[in-house]
Amino acid sequence: MKLAVLAVAAIALSGCSPVDDSDVKRLALPVAGSDRSQTMWDLWLGAWIAVLVIFLLVFGLIVYSMVRYRRRSDEEVPVQIRYNLPIEALYTFAPVIIVAVFFFHTVTSQNDMLRDVENPDHVVEVVGSKWQWAFNYLDETATQGDDVFDIGTTADPTELWLPVDESVRFRLRSPDVIHSFWVPEFYFKMDVVPGQKNHFDMTPTREGVFTGRCAELCGLYHSRMIFKVHVVSRAEYDAHLTELKDNGDIGAPQGAKEARTIAGLDQNQSED
Template structure:
């Protein structure tokens, strides 16, 4: 009777595994190439900056550690289920108490795992937040409900600051040069926002009264999307922006275009009002409710 039950259980598990495998293959076949790449990266996009590579490695090896732990735990569970299954209706399993070596193991092992994760996380944090000799500085302003990007102290233009903004309902574009280090100084005149680009695998809170900062060195040209990751009010979903990573020559040309269009200032525009009006330009049309 016990052997028949064991064979039926094994057959059922094989069928469930086969169905799950076929379902996963069907889902992967219907996914786009970008989605399939994220699956290969364990739900992470390809890192597009030098700093993002550190975060990606931490993410990947954390998954490896988690899966290895899962295999051990699942293996022990199934081994116990099969090894100590009830073979008769009146059978009582052997009762075990106070197994000191086992208790020491399942107390010490998780502590060691947490220490290892903490060590590598701190190393990655130090690597991505390290201050280096940056080539460019951009004062990023997150305000309800748009972004303003101030390009500060650029040699390609005569103005101290050239800027672009998403006020008036437009989605602003942040332009960055490939292979050069840019520091973001994050400002907020109203509430807490969060500035991040999924392709850079990095985000940081934008807090009123405090200037957080971090650096990126893009190593891949292309178009990316960014957004606010902190719920900041009724139109939080509108706080989107695009990122264009271009060559150094195209970057300088973009700055000169902004200067020719009159998007200049003597200092970064950090206020909580329409930045066009703040800069002395014609105010943008108000967004419709």
């Protein structure tokens, strides 16, 4: 019976894909847009299969019990069992085994997604601050090695530009509170923690304009901490960086000026 249930679940989900046009066949995920998406998709698909198997098994046992042990007459009462040791043992150990399997595959997927690229093609420093994003493009050939940046405000969100099919190392930092860098199409997010140097590598795999956001409740204007991600050809990417340099957006901004301002007092907190 277990094999039959597993076969039904596998057949039902075999047609699903992270790049399918149908939301149902993507299992509610957005269309995948990075080389790390497949790893997360495999974990997500496995979770759905496990949930479907457990649902069919439990639902089947419920229906079986209703039919097999139903009361057939007013005189006939089903045997009342106070306890059943094998069943109770199953209820105890089965969830432990399920959680252990989930934990194993989660750690395996996490290690694969956090795998570093030996020599990434690009390095982008992500600065999350109250309440905006800044993206610093470091040591690019299009700008003759000058660092340039995109920055915005809560009223005018910034934009992140990335070249398609080229690896990018994201260095994450924050001057104030914990933020979280998240682009749903990349199937990946990572916290931006003050004093903690986090980074991850990724390669965008399809062109388009996506919406990124902060996935950590970071304060008053958290909901406005969004940004647009433009995944474009290398020529368009270089043209954008050249435009930033021509506009004088050179250097590496540290985040919003108000990030270290004490609310209501207009006094700057010390760097310490």
